Amino acid sequence: MEPFLLQRSAGGGPPLSPSMAGAGAGQSFLSISVTDPVKLGSGVQAYISYRVSTKTNMQEYRGPEKIVIRRFSDFVWLHERLAERNKGIVIPPLPEKSAVEKFRFSAEFIEVRRRALDVFMNRIATHPQLHMSEDLKNFLQADEEAMERARSAEGSVFKKKPSDFMQMFKDVQMKVSDAVLGKDKPVEETDPEYEKLKHYVVDLEDHLAEAQRQSMKLVKRQRELGQVLSDFGKSVKLLGNCEGGSLGKAFADLGGCADQLSFKLQNKGLDLLLIFEEPLKEYVRTVQAIKVVMADRAQAYRQHRELTESSKLKELNLEKLKLLRPDKAGEVEAEVTEIKAQSDEAKLRYEEIVRLMEKEMVQFQEAKTRDLGLVLHDFACAQAQLASDTADAWRTLLPYLDNPHLGESTVPESG
C-alpha cells in the first residue's frame, strides 16, 4: 500500500506547499522530478542512481523535456556551485551525506533520500533567482560523462572521503554558529534588528531539532510497539490452543487481533516517517542553511569594512606621498584606485546580500508557516486514523467476549 505522500512529491508536483508552484517564476515554467532509484555497482563501490526528469518552457533549455541519470555526488556538486554563486540566498539543503547508512541501502533509506532530493530540486525550481542558474541548467541537461568531468574538475572537494564531508559539515556548522553570534571576529554589524534575527535563528534551530528528535523517537517507538504486539499475539494464540474450548477461541481471537494491529502499526511507520519526521528534519537543515547565509553576510561585511579601512589608509598615505615624493605618487595612485574599486565592490556585495537576505527571510517565514501547518495537520490526521483503526480492531472482539456465558465449561465451542 503506497503511502499517500508519495503521490505528492513524485511526478514533478510541488513537494509540500501547493502554492509554491510557479511562485516567483513569472511566466517561465520549470518542473523537475527525481524518481526511480536504482542500485549500481557492488560492494564498497555501490551507489544509487536517480532519474531526473525536467519539463520546461524556458528558452535557455535545449528542449521542453529531458531525462538524465544522476547520483548523489552530482547533487552535492550542484549544491556547492549554487552556494558559491548565490551569496545571500538560502540554498535549499541536501539530505544527510550519511557515510554509514549508505552501505546498508535499505529500501526505506533509499526512499527517504529520493524524496528529499525531489524536494531539493523543486525548491530550486521554484526559487525566483535560483531557477535561472546556469549550473542548474547543466545539471539538468548534461550527459553523464560531462557531469562526471564537471564533478572531478571541482578541485579537491570531491576527492575527499565521506567522513571528511561529515567533519567539514560539522566544522562549518560550529563555525557558522560562532560567526553568526559574532563570537569569532570583533568586526561585526551592530544592527539590533539583525542581532535579534541571528539569535532567533540559532534558537529556532534548537527548538526544531528537539521537535524532530522527539518525532523520530515516536516513529521508532510506534514501530517497536508493532513488533511487540506481534510477539504478544503469537504467545496468546499458543495459550489459547492450550486452553481449548470457548476460552481458547477468545485467546485465539485476541492473538489474531494483536497480529493485525501489529501489521498496521509497522506499515504506518514509513508513512509517519515521511509526513512528519522528514519534513521537520528538512526544516532543521533549512535553518542551518540560513546560518550559512548569515556567515557569508558576516564575512562580506568584514571584507567591506577591512577594504574600506585600508582604502582610507592608502588615500591618506597617498596625500602624504604627493607632498613628499611626487614622482612615486603615480604608481601608488593606481594602487589606491584599485583598492577603492575593490572596496566599492565589497560594499555592493555586502549590500546585495543584505537585500537578498531580507527577501529570503520573508519567504522562509511564509513557507515555514504553510509547511509546518501542513505537517502538523497530517500528523494529527495520521494519529487519529491510527487510533481509530486500533479501536476498530479491538472492538471486533467485544461481541464474543461480552457474552456472559463465555468461560463456562459447559459451553463447548468449536472455533
Place this chain on the structure above:
Amino acid sequence: MMGSEEDDGRLYTSTDMMESLTLDSEPHPFLSNNSDYRNAMSGGGSFFSSSLQDSHPLAAKPVDTHRLGFQDSVRSSGSLREDLVEPPSYADAIFARDLSHTTTSVFSQTDSFSDVLTITVTNPQKIPESGASLAAGVTSSYVTYLINTHTNISSYQGTDFSVRRRFRDVVTLADRLAESFRGFFIPPRPDKNIVESQVMHKHEFIENRRAALEKYLGRLAAHPVLRRSDELRLFLKAEGKLPLLPTTDMASRMLDGAVNLPRQLFGEGSVILAPQEAMQPAKGGRDLVRLFKELKQSVTNDWGGTRPAIIEEDKEFLEKKEKLQDLEHHLSDASQQAEALVKAQQEVGEVMGELGLAFIKLAKYETEAGYTPVHAAEAKCVATAAVKASRFYRECNAQSVRHLDELHEYLGLMQALHTAFTDRSNALLTVQTFLSDVAANNMRIEKLEAASNKVFGGSKTQNRKISELKEAVKVTEEARDLAQKEYDCIKEHNRAELERFDEERRRDFTNMLRGFAHTQVGYAEKISNVWAKVAEDARGYAGRSTDATSSGLSSMPN
C-alpha cells in the same frame, strides 16, 4: 460479571478533553523502570486518578502557555491541581466498574461466598531486636505489620480485630498450612529476602512487602477451605505471640532424628508410628530410619524392575498433569510478552508527551519572538493533543497491567499445583514403603517359621523373633492403612482443587480478556477523538478546504 451492553457512542464528553491538561511525565508508580512490574501490581486502590497526583517540574510552564493561547478555556484559578481533575465521563464509569470488580475478586470474593473475610495489612513498624550478639554499631531490628481483619464467619467469634505480626510469622503460617492441607492448591507466600538489614528497612522494600502480604492473605481468604482453617484464624486473631509451632530448620531436625536413631536400629522399643507421622512425608520429619526406607523405596521404584504394588493408575490425572505443564509453559511465555507489551505502550505514551512539550516550547518561542503566530497556535493545539494522548496511553497501560496481571497470578499459582502433586506422590511413596516393609517382614517370618519347623518346637530366640516380627508387621499394616487413607484423601483434594482451578481460571481469564479488550477500545477511542478534533481545527490553519472525507490522508492536495 461484567456485562457491557452499553453503546459505545457516548463514550466521552468533548469538553472534558479540553478542560484538563496534565503534564505528568513522571512514570506511573506501577510502571517504574524496575522491570518487575508484578511487584508493583500488588495492593488495591483506585488507579484512575492516582496518575494525576504527580507533577512534572516543567508542568507549570506549559500551563501558562495554555492560558495565554487559548481564549476558549481561560482559567481564573492558578492552581495546577484544579486543572487536573477531570469530571468523570461515561467511559470512566465503565472503567471504574472494571476496577472495583477486580479489586473485590482479589480480596474478599463476596460474589462467590455468602460470608465475608477481608484482610488488610497496614502500619509497618520497626522493632529493635534485643539481642546480646550484636556487633558494635549494628542495630538489628525487624518489621511488624498490623493485620486487620473484618469478617462475619462464625468460627472467628468476632467481626473486627487487628494483630501485629512479623514476616517470620507468615512463614510459619505458610509452613503449617502446607503440612495440614496436603493436596490442596495453597497460594504461595511472598518470598523471603535474605538481604542485609540496611536494605530490609528501606521504605520501598517495606511497602512492597506490605502489599505482597496483603495480597497473600487475601488469596488465603479467598480459598474455600483455607479460609476456615485454624491456622489462618489463629494468625489473624490470636494476640501476642503466634500460637503455631515454629518451623525448625533442617539441621535441628536431623539432630533430633539422630538421637532416636540408635534406639530404632537396635530394635529397642517398637516402631510405633504416630498417626500424624504416617500422614507426613518422611522427608521433612525427624524419623531418619523412615526417611532412608522411603528413599530406598523411591530408588526401587525408579530403577528396579519390580513394579510397586500401587502405581499411579489414574491415567486421567497423568494426562491432566501433562496438560498443566503445557499450560504453565505457555502461561509463562504469555506473561513475558504481556510485560513487554505494556512496556512498549508505556514508551509510546512517554515520547508522545515529550513531543507535545517540544512543540509547546517551539510555539511559545515563536510567539515570543514575534514571528508567525499562526502556525504557532496550531503547534500548540497539536502539542496539547499529544500531551493528552500521552496521558491516555499511560492510563490505558495502568489498566492493561491490572488485567494482564491475571496471567502472572496464575503462573504463580502453578507452584501451588506442583506442591499439591508432590504431596500426592509423597503420600503414594509412603504407602508403597509400608507395603514393601510389610512384604519384607512377612517373608522373613515365613523363612523363620520354615526354619523353626525343621527343628522341633523351635528355639526360644527364634520364636521370640517371630512374635516380634509379627508385632512389627501388625503395626506397619496399621500405618500402611493410615497412609493409604491419607493418600486417598490427598487424591480427592487434588481432584476437587483441579476442578475449582479450572473453573476459576476460565472465569478469571475470560474477565481478563474482556477487561483488556474494553480498555484498549475505550482508550483508543478517546485518543482518536482527541486527534480528530485537532485535525478538524488544524485544517483551517493548514489552509486546506474542508474535505468530505474524515481523514486528511485520503485527500489529494491541489
